[in-house]
Structures are given as C-alpha cells and as structure tokens.
Amino acid sequence: MDGYKHRIMDSLLEKKLQAKGAVLIEGPKWCGKTTTAEEIAASKILLARTDVKNNFKSLLEIDTDVALSGDTPMLIDEWQTVPKLWDAVRYTVDHRRKMGQFILTGSAVPDKEAEEEREHSGTGRFAWLTMRPMTLFESGESNGKVSLGNLFTTPGKILEKNELKLQDIAFLICRGGWPMAVGLPEEAALEQAFDYYDAVTKEDITKVDGVKRASERVQRLMRAYARHQGTQASIATLKDDLKNNDTATLDEDTISSYLEALRKIFVVEDMPAWNPNLRSKTAIRTADTRYFVDPSIATAALGLGPADLMNDLKTMGFFFEAMCVRDLRVFAEALNGKVYHYRDKSGLECDAVVHLRNGQYGLIEVKLGGETLINEGVEILTSLAKQIDTTRMKAPAFKMILTATGEYAYRRPEDGIYIVPIGCLKQ
Template sequence: MDNYRARVVDLLLADKLEAKGAVVIEGPKWCGKTTTATQVAKSILRMDEPNKRNTNIQMADIEPSQLLGGDTPRLIDEWQIAPKLWDAVRYEVDIRGEEGQFILTGSAVPVESEEIKHSGTGRFTWLTMRPMSLYESGESTGTVSLEKLFDSPNHIEGINKLDLEKLAFCICRGGWPAAIRMKEKAALSQAFDYYDAVVKSDINRADGVSKNSERVKRLMRSFARNQGAQLAYTTIKNDIIANDTETVNEYTVASYIDALKKIFVVEDMPAWNPNLRSKAAIRTSDTRYYTDPSIAVAALGIGPKDLLNDLNTMGLLFETMCVRDLRVYAESLGGSVYHYRDKTGLECDAVIHLRNGSYGLVEIKLGGDKLIEEGAKNLKKLADKIDTTKMKSASFLAIVVGLGDYAYRRKDGIYIVPIGCLKN
C-alpha cells in the first residue's frame, strides 16, 4: 500500500518467516495485523469475507488443504473462525519442509480450541502486534534509541516536540492506524467505536458466553481508573456491585477479564524478580494495563480537555501509553517489560529485560522537577538493592517523561528521555 506506515514489527516478521514454516500474528482488532502481513504476503485468504465466509468454514472442515494453495507466504486472515485450519497448516508445513509458508492473523484466541490437536511446536512462531507507538505514528522524533541505551552512552540528545495538549490528544486518540490519518474529531471517535464493539459483541465472541453489557462497561471503567495498579478482582467486584442489582462474584470478574485478555484488550504486566542483597519480599501480582490508553479514555467517557483539567488521571494514562510504546520497542530487541514492587513500597514502573540478561530500570513521569527527582531516587534505591554478584548491574537507569524540551544524561548517569524522542 502506498500509504503504509512502517511498523517496528516489520523486521521481526521478516526474521520469523525465515525461521519457521508459519507465523501467527496476534493482537487487538484494528492494530494493523492484516495490513502489515499484506505487505509481504504473496497470496491472501480472508476467512471472514462476507460472501465467502460460510463456504470457507465448510471447506476448512471438509478439505482444508484446498484453502492453503497459493503463492507463499500465504496470508490466512481471521483463521480462528475455523480452528481446524491450525492442524492443516501444521501438516502442510511438515509436507513442504520449507520456511515462510504461511502467515496467520486473528484478533482472538479460538473458542473451539479442542479442535486443535497439535501445539504446532517447531512449525509455528508467534508475533504480537500492538497499536502504534508514537515513533510509528510520527509523533516521536526517534532521536533516542532504546537499544542504544543498553550500551550506556555518555551522552544522548534529542528535542521533544510534544507539549501537554498534544500528549493529551495522543493519549485519547491512541495508536489505531486508521486514526492516525484522520482529522481530530474523527480520530478521537475511533477508540469509542472500538470500545462499543468490545462491549456489545467482541467480549462475547472471546469465549462464546453472553455477558451483561452494562456490567462489562462498569468493569472496564474500574479497570480504567486503576491503570498501573496491582488490582485485585475483589476491588473490581466492589466497583461493579456498587451500581449492580445482581450479585457479582470474583469468578465472574475473572471470567470477564480473561475474555478481555483473549481479544487483546488488556495486557497485564508481570512482576520482575531480581536477586536482592536484602530479604525484602517482592510482590508478584501482575500490574493491570489496557493495550492502549485510548481504551481507558473511552471506558471513562472523557477526552483531551478532561485530561488537561485532571493531570492526575492524565499521568496514569500517560503511563499506559508509555508502557505500550516500551513493549513495542522492547519486543523488537527480543526483550520484555516487567514491573517491580516490594513489601517496603519501593517500585519501578518498567523493567526492560533482554534475553541476554541485560536490563534497564525505567520510571515514568508526566513531568515536573519534583516528580523527576522522586523517580531518580527510586531508581537509585532499587539499583543499590540488586545483588550484582548474582546478576548483572542495570545497563541504564532512565526516566521517561511527557514534558521537557530535551533528552539528556544527568550528572548522576540517569537518562531523561521524553517519550516524544524515543524509538526502539
């Protein structure tokens, strides 16, 4: 496509196609999975094409190999509506004995998972796509590379072009590819349309169980108010029952959240467990996040002006946006993003851990000298707690900020990096 915006996962997809017979691209609806796959696919099967959907499903049940013919890599879009295709693809990969044969895309884990007889180990590899980062959407200048921070440079530089109003807009618009090309009003409506689709239908398709849409709204609103928290099901339950005439138990809450995970609306952040000099107990609960901050905005029914009038809420949702971007960038480096918190209350917003054992400690602050100093204090305190006789020292300490004119390295070695300067 002439207007295709390059994505961080483009190179990851190319690498994975060289390594395995089939690549499974997963992620939320509207994040660009099919569009990205189309850039490299040589033939395409759209399983949910309206006038062919029923025929495709029947053929997948009767003679799936008929659907797999075509130039390779062959893209099978929304494969999960016919789960039997999984085993057919696995078999075809075995028979052909070549890499890069198929790309499978979908927005949900298939309900009929019992129809899948084989795990696909050795034949499939997975790639997670998320909504666009600020670097991909063009709001970040990309003058500071996350990868290069792992080399502990003595100097970094970059000019931040995002002010408070633009940050509020980016949070509310989100990283939906279609929204990037739209005017402001239309762009801001995309997250609300996404939210409506989740509430009215998508969450039910995740596990085949019909759910109370008003209860889903209350759950998503509670989830939105508690971004970045280690939120217990009991807390969400109490939020829901405050305005619910029916009894709600923790099992119901868990089942709703599990459904949201299956359709990639929420993505919890696991706890990081380093070797410490002290015996401080580490909290192991996951931290709650939406995959994109705009989902929280829609769940709360607010907009950019509301965020500008409530900087505390803006700070929470800014953190969600930064976590989204850090996940995108870390994934391209073969890394993952974790959260740290111990029983003393010491925490670190994001720990970027690479496969080679290298890691960076990151605090996320909307801006302001006081918050930056608090973040620096936390980073140093955690770095001092780590037992470097049993694991590596942190490659870098950084504070990702929303406001601030420049990216720079402080005298104490901590990097100050505006999110508007960061890339993978």
C-alpha cells in the same frame, strides 16, 4: 501499499518467516495485523467475510492441498474462526518442508472447544508474534532521536530536542495508537477509541467464546478496570469499586470470567512482576499490574477527553504511564525483551523494567515531567539499583525517567540517569 506506515512488526515478521513454516500474529482488532501481513503476503484469504469462510471451510474438508494452494507466504486472516485450519497448516508445512509458507492473523484466542480440536501444538512449525496498537514512533509523533536499543549497547551522552507539549500528550493518550485514527482531524480521531470500546462491549466479548454477556455489565467492569489501571488491584478490589461506583455489582467469579474474555480478545494485557536478586530479604510483590493494551480504551470507558486530562494531571499521569507501557512493550519485543513491574513490601516501586533475553535490563520510571517529579523518579531508581545484588546478576544497563514534557532528552552528569521525553523514543 500506498500510504502504509511502516511498523516495527515488519522486520520481526520477515525474520520469523525465514525461520519457521508459519507465523501467527495475534493482537487486538484494528491494530493493523492484516494490513502489515498484506505488505509481505503473496496471496490471502480473509475469513472475516462469512461467505469466504463458509466456502473455505468446505474446501478445506474436501481437499486441504487445494484450499492452501495459494502463492506463499499465504495470509489467512481471522484464522481462529476455522479451528481445523491449525492442523491443516501444520500438516502442509511438514509436507512442503519449506520456511515462510503461511501468515495467520487473529484478534481472539481460540475458545476451549477449538483448542481441543487441535491434534498438535505447532511447536517447531509455528512462530508467534504479538502486535499492539501503534507506538508514537510508528505513528510519527515521536522523532525517534533516542534509541532504547542503543541505551543497552552504547550508553553515553545524549542531547535531543523534544517537540511534543503536554496538550499533545493528552490528545495522543485519548486518540490511542489505532492506525485508522492517525492523520484524521482531531474530533474524528478521538471518536475511534469510543467506537472500539462500543464494539468490544456490545459484540466482540460475546464472539470470543459464545457466552452471552450483558454489554452494560462489561462496560461497568471496564470502567472499574480503567480506574485501577497501573495498580495491582485484586478481583475483590474491582468488586468493591463496582459496588461504590455503580448501581449494581458483579460477583468475583463473573469478574474473573469477564476479564479472561477481555484477555482473549487482547483488550487487557497485564504486566508481570519482576523478580531480581536483592541484597536484602525484602519480599517482592508478585501480583500482576493491570493495563489495557492501549490507554485510549481506558479514557473511552470513562468518557474522558484531552481537556479532562489537562484538568486532572494526577489522573493523566496514570494514563500516560499506560501509553509508555504500550510503547515500551513494542520496543522491548523488537529487542528480544519483555517489560515488567517491580514493587516490594516496603512500597518501593518501579514503573517498568525492560529485561532482555541476554540478561541485560533497564530501570524506567514514568513521570509527566517537571523538576519535582523527576527528582522523585531519580530517588526511586537510585534506591532500587542499590538493592540489586550485582554479584548474582548484572547491574542495570541504564536508568531512565520517561517523561511527557521537557525540551530535551539528556543524560544527567551527576548520576548518569537519562531524562527522555516519550516524543524522542524509539526501539
């Protein structure tokens, strides 16, 4: 496809298709799932169109083999709108006994009724992939001179130049990683996140499970969630925030149900707690950390633009952390890893721990930049590393301060900690 920006997902999808009969790509709408799948698909059925969906449902009931007879791999977009499709694809994969037959994409988790219609789980036939909005490397803003993967395999000295300034970062936080926004004039690019926010609150959150929810209530909750992004705020805390900042409040059951709906359409993606082996008996906090799948959702919910962030650097720091978490999640998945958050009862906190399947892990603190904040990050990383019991688990593969600014990415000679601007990082 002309103008297609290559995604980290491309190679992951190819590998999964070689190993399974069907691959399911899930993620928020507008993040590029269909476009990426179309790059490799030999045929496609786009069920977002009502006429196509109705015709396909009828054909599926009459003759499954004919309905799924397209060239392979066959892309079926928004598959969850036809619940019977799951078992039909599973049956076809079993019958053909070949890999790489289907790519299913969906921007919502099937509702409970659809789940109950399934006869089989798909284990052994399906592979799952999560797609998120673009990282700065994928959208072309990061030069990719520093590889996260290389820090695990071949750590050593680095010295790479960073081109992004603080004003650039403020814009990129608010623009988000939406593929359709990349390359647009600034005003039009910033508008995409507001359009996404409007679509979520006025339409998408009802479609997910058929439960009618007032858009203004969803908006109030998303504003409260945005104010607590990057924290382990409880449902009770969100309720108190709503009470203090809005004319009406929501009860805890309603907040929980709304958040579950937002998870089902991949708007929020909380971060689990990391549980390492420690030398001491320090109690580790196990609550998840609150994040939107893209930082621009939070800025849109609060009505903020780049200038607002530049005028409030403390607030900008929270949203910058959310952008770093988005990119780290994409990079970690490509490395067979996951991203966690660490916090203990003493208040020691590490913004991100990238933990790979092979047991290696890296400790990462996120800071806007500047000597004072970097030194704070160094102290945190050093304190946490000292607490880890390396007789029971590996020592950290690396320690890194991920920054918004700074002329260079480099490794500190005195302690080996990497200082890496986000504008230099790739998977």
